[in-house]
Amino acid sequence: MAEFYEFFAGGGMARTGLGPDWTCLFANDFDFKKGLIYQANFGAAELKVADIRAVTPADLPGIADLMWGSFPCQDLSLAGVGAGLKGERSGTFYPFWDVVRALKAEGRAPRLIALENVCGTLTSHGGQDFEAICRTFADVGYRCGALVINADLFVPQSRPRLFVIGVREDVAIDPALLSPEPLEPFHTRAIRRAVDALPKAVRANMLWWNVPTPGHRVRTLADEIEEHPTSVSWHTPAETERLLAKMSPVNKAKVAAAVRAGRRMVGGVYNRTRLNERGVKVQRAEVRFDDVSGCLRTPGGGSSRQVILVVDGKKIRSRLVSARETARLMGLPDDYKLPKNYNEAYHLTGDGVVVDVVRHLAKHVFEPLLAEAAEARAVA
Numbered sequence: 001m002a003e004f005y006e007f008f009a010g011g012g013m014a015r016t017g018l019g020p021d022w023t024c025l026f027a028n029d030f031d032f033k034k035g036l037i038y039q040a041n042f043g044a045a046e047l048k049v050a051d052i053r054a055v056t057p058a059d060l061p062g063i064a065d066l067m068w069g070s071f072p073c074q075d076l077s078l079a080g081v082g083a084g085l086k087g088e089r090s091g092t093f094y095p096f097w098d099v100v101r102a103l104k105a106e107g108r109a110p111r112l113i114a115l116e117n118v119c120g121t122l123t124s125h126g127g128q129d130f131e132a133i134c135r136t137f138a139d140v141g142y143r144c145g146a147l148v149i150n151a152d153l154f155v156p157q158s159r160p161r162l163f164v165i166g167v168r169e170d171v172a173i174d175p176a177l178l179s180p181e182p183l184e185p186f187h188t189r190a191i192r193r194a195v196d197a198l199p200k201a202v203r204a205n206m207l208w209w210n211v212p213t214p215g216h217r218v219r220t221l222a223d224e225i226e227e228h229p230t231s232v233s234w235h236t237p238a239e240t241e242r243l244l245a246k247m248s249p250v251n252k253a254k255v256a257a258a259v260r261a262g263r264r265m266v267g268g269v270y271n272r273t274r275l276n277e278r279g280v281k282v283q284r285a286e287v288r289f290d291d292v293s294g295c296l297r298t299p300g301g302g303s304s305r306q307v308i309l310v311v312d313g314k315k316i317r318s319r320l321v322s323a324r325e326t327a328r329l330m331g332l333p334d335d336y337k338l339p340k341n342y343n344e345a346y347h348l349t350g351d352g353v354v355v356d357v358v359r360h361l362a363k364h365v366f367e368p369l370l371a372e373a374a375e376a377r378a379v380a
Helices: 013-018 032-042 088-105 125-141 189-196 239-245 249-259 323-329 342-350 354-378
Strands: 002-007 020-028 047-050 067-071 112-117 143-148 160-168 265-273 281-286 307-312 315-320
Touching: 002 013, 002 125, 002 307, 002 354, 013 020, 013 354, 020 265, 032 342, 067 088, 088 112, 112 354, 125 143, 125 160, 143 189, 143 265, 143 354, 160 189, 160 281, 239 307, 249 265, 323 342
Parallel strands: 002 020, 002 067, 020 047, 067 112
Antiparallel strands: 112 160, 143 160, 265 281, 265 307, 307 315
């Protein structure tokens, strides 16, 4: 039975992905509304709802095998434009490491540390933020490796995310878990560029994790759609017509092709600001019919809420994606308790990490590493 700390825990999606063979010793999030949902699903015993700066080693029992941190992404989402790790929200990366350093001083540094964030982290501030992350791992005594995993390998949602996984320097690593050079699909061109740009001393601390690709995903976006959602209503025919009218000719052509497909087609629609043929900014509805949804994002405004377009022959219907559908697209089971408020549910899921991705990393990286470490301790 492995043990872990979950930071920036949100609704506990990392915990869900790790599964029943992992025991949560401590969880933290600053958002009390997310904290209520965490408690509704997992109980309140391990959770501290507070700013991470208020967390001390005394709050964290035992020695964790894994410390998970999905630190806020808002300042890293636009490469080179946002505040990056100096921003108020993504800057909580540093208090997270203050906790690690304090645990190390007490001889309780976790064996593994996993960070998750948006792919913009690789290029934020010309790569300086990624360098800072890798340098911090090294400074605290961890070797680390980066992966970009798109959740569409597991669930019908396009959601590429960066994972940086560090292992304490005294923990043995089975050579089978490493590759001598980057491998597709998880070591993307962006990762290779970012690692190549690191200073030599930092680059020497980097690992290439050897992670197998999953089997072929069988579920499509259409499989996750509710016919009778309770959190949203179907649009009226007039509302659907207005949505279609906002589409460019190429997006209208996609809808026409879906009508001719001869099967039920479900597309994800986002509103975007685009320049029309006269160079004037206009609202455009852009649709994709590739059996996956667009990336769920926290609803800061109406344009960031995803709309679904269901095409059954000549019948076309539309509505907002439902709260339960967003949970399914994050890999959460249908018995997972969601907020009753739609925006709060969308915010909770849109801020989370896909459950299936965490499970894949646990199965193919975390658990083998811990098994190797346990064997080494037994021999010693």
